[in-house]
Amino acid sequence: MKDRSIHILNFVGLGFFEPAIRLAAGEETKKNLIALLKKVFLPVLSVGLFLILWHAGATYLYNVEKDFKIERAQEASGDAGVTLELQRIESGESSINSLPSPGAVLDAFKTLLADHRSITAKKAAFKEKVAATNAKREEQGLDPIKYTGRPSFVDQIFTSLKTVFAGFFLALFLAVPVGIILGLSSTLRSSFNWLIQIFKPVSPVVWFLLVYMIVKTMTLSYNGDVSFIISFIAVGLCAMWATLVNTTLGVSTVDKDYINVAKVLNLGVGQKVFKIVLPSSFPLIFTGLRITVSVAWMVLIAIELLSQSPGLGTFVWEEFQNGANDSNAKIIAAMFVIGIIGFLLDRLMFTVQKFVTFTEEAAA
Known part of the structure; x- marks a missing residue:
């Protein structure tokens, strides 16, 4: 059981918990305590230190803005103005939009989850209300009546995930075949290298504009979600280069001995690629795919903002424009969600890489 647990943790890139498993099994107590301290307790301690510094910085910035408002009120209306301004700050009428504290971000996250539950209940009630009507419309060959209310934060997370996976698979289906062709031919590789070097550093904003120019013309008669199409194509083109x-x-760089074996066995081009070249190239290919997932997730926010796709990018921008008392806290909450999802996507790719390549690579 111990070895199986350790194997699973290492396989999914969570090997830093291995000392805890060994310690629970009573194995080399001193050695595993030290390893647990380095790999688990010290990172947890650094998180605690980060939260303390964050809280201190947020409190300082809050007081700076509060003192500034009070000073302005004193200059304008004297002590009566100060009293009024303090009342307005306490009631939230006079908002202080500085860096939110960790507690405020946690409260904002809870608010977003409560909002999701409320919207989900509204969707269920709407679906039940129009069920009979939609059944009749389906019989008549008409489109069903759909809920058109605003999406919740969780809905926007799933929209972003759908977009990033669509963009990732587009990048996969474009980059891997082209990479194989270029890798097999030094002539083609030297001929098209200039193209790769020019397009690789292009900004996601520029890719978005290019995709927008093309897709908006190609979808003039399309009634579906054009913003999603634009978003995932732009994400894929931005992220494919790695x-x-x-x-x-x-x-x-496949070992020449492997290529010579393929010649001796008289393997065709397809057999050589799938039996020799690809298996030998998988470690590097998956390193590129892991970078592609990370890049896709990073550029997604900017592209969703520009395309008005109802994902996390639009959520962040709308909260920034909203300017409500808890808008900054919601933006920071979204930032942590984006970071955690990015980490989980990388772990997912690491696990898939271990399945396919069967290497003993340590978690990066």
Whole structure:
């Protein structure tokens, strides 16, 4: 049981919990206590230190803005103005939009979850209300009546995940085949390298504008979600370059002995690619795919903001424009959600890489 647990943790990239498993099994207590201290307790301590510094910084910034408002009120209306301003600050009428504290961010996250539950209940009630009508419309070949209220924070998370996975698979299906072709031919590789080097550093904003120009013309008669199409294509084009470069490198550096074996066995091009080249290139290809997932998730927010796709990018921008008392806290809450999801996506790719390559690579 112990070895199986350790194997699973290492497989999914959570090997830093291994000392805790060994300690629970009574194995080398002193050694595993030290390892647990380094790998678990010290990181937890650093999180605690981060929260303390964050709280102190947020309190300082809050007081700076509060003192400024009070000073302005004193200059304008004297002590009566100060009293009124303090009352307005306490009631929330006079908002202080500085860095929110950790407690405020936690409260904002709870508010977002409560809002999600409320919207989910409204959706269920609406669906039940129009069920009979939609059944009749379906019989008549008409589109069903859909809920058109605003999406919740959780709905926007799933929209962003759908977009980033669509963009990732687009990048995969574009970059890997092209990378294999370029890796197999030094002539093609040198011919198209200039193109890769020019397009690789292009900003996601520029890719979005390019995709927008093309897609808006190609979808003039399309009634579906054009913003989603624009978003995932732009994400895929921004993120594909790491996979393309790593696939090309992996294929071009396959051990020549393997290629000679393929010649001796008279393998065709397809057999050589799938039985020799790809298995040998998988470690580098998956390194590129892990970078692609990270890049896709990073550029997604900016692209969703520009395309008005109802994902996390739009959520962050709307909260920034909203300017409510808890808007800043909601933005920070979204920032942590974005970071945690990015980490989980990387762990997912790491696990898939271990399944496919069967390497003993340590978690990065």
